[in-house]
Amino acid sequence: MKSIFIRKWKGIVVMACTISLPTFPLSAQNQLVLHYDRPAEYFEEALVIGNGTMGAILYGGTDKDVLSLNDLTLWTGEPDRKVTTPDAYKAIPEIRALLDKEDYRGADLAQRKVQGHYSENYQPLGQLSITYLDTPAKITGYQRTLDIRQALARTSYQRNGKAFSCDYFASAPDSVLVLRLQTESEKGLQATLAFNSLLPHATTATGNEISAEGYAAYHSYPVYLDDMKNKHLYDPERGTHFRTLIRVIAPNSQVKSFPSGELKIAGGKEALILVANVTSFNGFDKDPMKEGRDYRNLVAQRMNRAAQKSFDTLEKAHVADYQSFFNRVELNLGTTDKAIASLPTDVQLLQYTDKAQKNPELEALYFQYGRYLLISSSRTPGVPANLQGLWNEKLLPPWSCNYTSNINLEENYWAAETANLSEMHRPLMEFIANLQHTGEETAKAYYGVDKGWCLGQNTDIWAMTCPVGLHGGDPSWACWTMGGAWLSTHIWERYAFTQDKAFLQQYYPVLKGAAEFCLNWLIEKDGKLITSPGTSPENKFVTPDGYVGATSYGCTADLAMTRECLIDASKAAEALGTDKEFRKQIEKTLDRILPYQIGKKGNLQEWFHDWSDEDPQHRHQSHLFGLYPGRHLSVESTPDLAKACARTLEIKGDKTTGWSTGWRVNLYARLKDSKNAYHIYRRLLNYVSPDNYKGKDARRGGGTYPNLLDAHSPFQIDGNFGGCAGVIEMLMQSSENSIQLLPALPEAWKDGSVKGICARGGFVVDMEWKDGKVTSLYIQARKGGKTKVSFNGKTKTVNLKANKGIQLL
Structure with missing residues (x-):
């Protein structure tokens, strides 16, 4: 079959026939x-x-x-040894007092006293x-x-x-x-x-x-x-x-x-x-x-x-x-029509966007491309993949091409374990351990917390941990405190998938240190524990009198990350048989943390008060952290809160940046919403023109560039990794003692197969499915153990020895 397509290059209209490239196989994505x-x-x-x-x-x-x-x-740079604002912690009581008086304008101004230097630039x-x-x-x-x-x-x-x-x-x-x-x-x-x-x-x-x-x-x-x-x-x-x-x-x-x-x-x-x-x-x-x-x-x-x-x-x-x-x-998500598959990749992406074409091979290629990028950019001890992986051409790259810890660095590694690339996760583990050293000083100098460590919004190869913004940074992005709490959850995640006790023993003090900061950062208000001051990354609220602010107390994102960090630290201590008193302290603290709240619109509240967002469609959805990548909210265990998460996503809509779209794929998958998970995945593959292309047909916004790199825009690699992780979340979800198969399988992928994806508990899964039902299933245990496997409306218990497998179907 011949397939004709028309395209422009350097202002010239080019007609080409796909069979004019006989040396290239027709089904390239396969x-x-x-x-x-x-x-x-x-x-x-x-x-x-x-x-x-x-x-x-x-x-x-x-x-x-x-x-x-x-x-x-x-x-650029040298070791991060100097505290830029050594007396910053003295402003914390002042900010808390202003918040107690509901003076949010004053709190925003005072927050600027708790700011330090910026990260260095990747070159x-x-x-x-x-x-x-x-x-x-x-x-x-x-x-x-x-x-x-x-x-x-x-x-x-x-x-x-x-x-x-x-x-x-x-x-x-x-x-x-x-x-x-x-x-x-x-x-x-x-x-x-x-x-x-x-x-x-x-x-x-x-x-x-x-x-x-x-x-x-x-x-x-x-x-x-x-x-x-x-x-x-x-x-x-x-x-x-x-x-x-x-x-x-x-x-x-x-x-x-x-x-x-x-x-x-x-x-x-x-x-x-x-x-x-x-x-x-x-x-x-x-x-x-x-x-x-x-x-x-x-x-x-x-x-x-x-x-x-x-x-x-x-x-x-x-x-x-x-x-x-x-x-x-x-x-394998299915076969693409040969006439489509033979087109150049950028043409396929454009037609996938404009014509809503069915192209399962392109969708699978994008998933595997995420794995390719992680292998290619994350094999350096102590130096994880940065905001652009490792590919940057600018002396002053966007956002310094640094490590942004309010989502982007973490999203880079969401697929590391599930997509069977645990070795690529190791540089992040080593980097988190580096952060502990500088983060302990930051906790004392900026927040007056003498036990534990923390991290602000940005860091760099020198393990900088201070909050940024020293020359007038807006508190909405400069004064965030929860980077250590979020990042340290990756330590437990890696153990949950690998069951590597030696690894957990080595990195437990790092996870514990992040949890200790959380324990000492919480304060009491009306009998409940909250954070104060706090922000919800890069978002702003509108008070009843019309003030648009960032600094508040009891922000849902802060408390969600605190919960997850404490839960993980407690699990790690239990797995190692240590720190009983510490675990008791965590249990008591968790019982006292301010519960999640559902707003008047049926959404999960982002702020302590049921206030509107300055931008209701804001790209960040940090207050949904407990649903994903956290694991303490779910359709099964917290159905009302899961419904509120779904309502939040409905309000936010589907037009956002690349990395945010990748996050939403995973959120919808965790909600078992296959229709929206797939819809958002397709949105992630929305064609975006090169940044400097000035033609009338230029496409801007979030999505995917012609070379399949993520468009924030500009380029950030996190969306590639988020989308890769999202595919697996649609196909499989797991806890330490359970595995759910095809929990959010799209209708478009009703027939397919996957081999080698990883579940918590140390299990590896191979399966085939037809008409949305699992038809072949093989599970292997890395370290040995027991889990419950749910598929086709039934649940089976599997108990395997190390490196042994079982054919369940």
């Missing part, structure tokens, strides 16, 4: 391949690769191919450019692909009638980026390689290698801080330094270096290009210059080891390593 018929002009069209530390953004140009390079450890490493010298060239049959089953990218086309290709991958085993250029031209390869960076750097070229050395600012300010003209402070004797090596191995070519720092490849039909980078970052508490890594020798060692290997050897090791994680989970 093979988990993103594919395009032209080079990327914008970041939001480019393909991304990464080995968990180092990554690249691939444009696939034909005159010049550009790779934007990143290293997850390349940040771009630089760009590798490959300029082809046989231009202008006639280009036909262009294809640009990313095979996420193997983590291999490729650009291929006919160049002046001769086959040409470039293969790319980011190797974790060998810690390098690998490129291979191949041509069938009789003249061989004709190209110039160059490296450039926005950071201060020096570049040299010797023999067949480019060497670049540079450094990041020792301090910087965020892009949105308008009163700071010089946002980067540089000193060659301070800050994180880096060295990048780019080596060309082309025995049949002439490789020549130039004083400009460039390399030229001439002749020969194949060239291997290796890229290695190491920074001096040596830990959140180590000065990167005085106590930094020996980055110069380390990068040389990496390059020399990799250069001893052939492309095939490097590729084989890379694929084997990557697939040891990726191949654990398989998902």
Whole structure:
């Protein structure tokens, strides 16, 4: 069957027939391949690769191919050792007194006394450019692909009638980026390689290698801080330094270096290009210059080891390593019509949005792409995936490309356990442990709490924990206190899925410390325990006299996160057989915390008083935390409150940002609302144009870019991870002693199968279903244990030994 589509590129209308690309298989999504018929002009069209530390953004140009390079450890700043506002805690009694008098304007003003410095900025490493010298060239049959089953990218086309290709991958085993250029031209390869960076750097070229050395600012300010003209402070004797090596191995070519720092490849039909980078970052508490890594020798060692290997050897090791994680989970949601599946991925996404097409393979591809991105961006000890994973091209990226703990950092890891990627969760665990060290000082200096630790809205690679906003930040986003409580719940989550007692023993003090802060931050009001002051992240209320404010007491989100943190700490203590008195204290505290309240509209109240929101459709839904990602609200155990959560979502509607849409998929799934869960999932895959595209047909808002990255907009990776987690929540939900199968299965996915998804209690599930009923079911236990499995209207008890499984259907 032929399929004709029309599209625009550089203002030219292009008609193409899908069968004109015979080298590409028709059903690309079945093979988990993103594919395009032209080079990327914008970041939001480019393909991304990464080995968990180092990554690249691939444009696939034909005159010049550009790779934007990143290293997850390349940040501005130095260890966060200074309390910016040491007497901030003295303002807490004042704020509480103002709130007792219902003076919300005064409380907002006083909150500004409890603010500290901003996070540092994540930095771009630089760009590798490959300029082809046989231009202008006639280009036909262009294809640009990313095979996420193997983590291999490729650009291929006919160049002046001769086959040409470039293969790319980011190797974790060998810690390098690998490129291979191949041509069938009789003249061989004709190209110039160059490296450039926005950071201060020096570049040299010797023999067949480019060497670049540079450094990041020792301090910087965020892009949105308008009163700071010089946002980067540089000193060659301070800050994180880096060295990048780019080596060309082309025995049949002439490789020549130039004083400009460039390399030229001439002749020969194949060239291997290796890229290695190491920074001096040596830990959140180590000065990167005085106590930094020996980055110069380390990068040389990496390059020399990799250069001893052939492309095939490097590729084989890379694929084997990557697939040891990726191949654990398989998902089939149905088959897409071949005429649709053969279209370029961006065209499919656009038609999926505009024509409401059925495309289950695209939906499954998006799920697996989330897993690909997590493997590619979260394998660095103590350094989790940031707001953009690890892919950033700007010196002043949106929101500093930092770790935003009021949702975004946590959402990055919602699928880590359920999608069978627990190893990728480990960097977050180590980072949370780092936060405890700085967070204990923050608790004392900013809140007057002498026991436990806390975290504000933002943090960075240096484990900054203070509330931000020092130059007049609005309390609605600057003065939030519950980051530690929320983040620490990931510790119990990881144990719930892995049943790893040694892990829990190691990280229990961190979870306990977050719970201790919560216990000591609560105060009594009218016989109940509440937080004061508090905010509901980035949202504002309207008082009866019309004041729009942020600072209040007894905010539902604060109390929900406090409950979950305390519950998890108590469970952890019980699992380890320790801290009986601590557990008793938690039990008594939980009984006294202000209960949830249902407002006059039937919604779950966000504020202590039943007040309206400044923006009823606000993107944040933090007060629904107890439903998801928390677990203490549910349709079964708290039906009235679950109904109020549903009413809240109804009021908020479905037009929101990417990460918020990803969250709502999970919330609707927890409500067992399959219709709305699927509707919101489709909304998440709403086509959004590249940010800098100015055409009349530009699309803005939240959704998904042509390269399937999440549109906040601009790009934030959290929506990808939230959507990935949401698919599993529709297919399976679990507690420590129960598993529910197909709890929110959409009608669109009435037939399908999944393999390798993980449930709490340490179980792994494979199942098939038809007409909405499970037809095949296999459950395996990692550590051994008992659980109840509910499916097809019945419940069965399973009791398995470690590494044993049972076929239930």
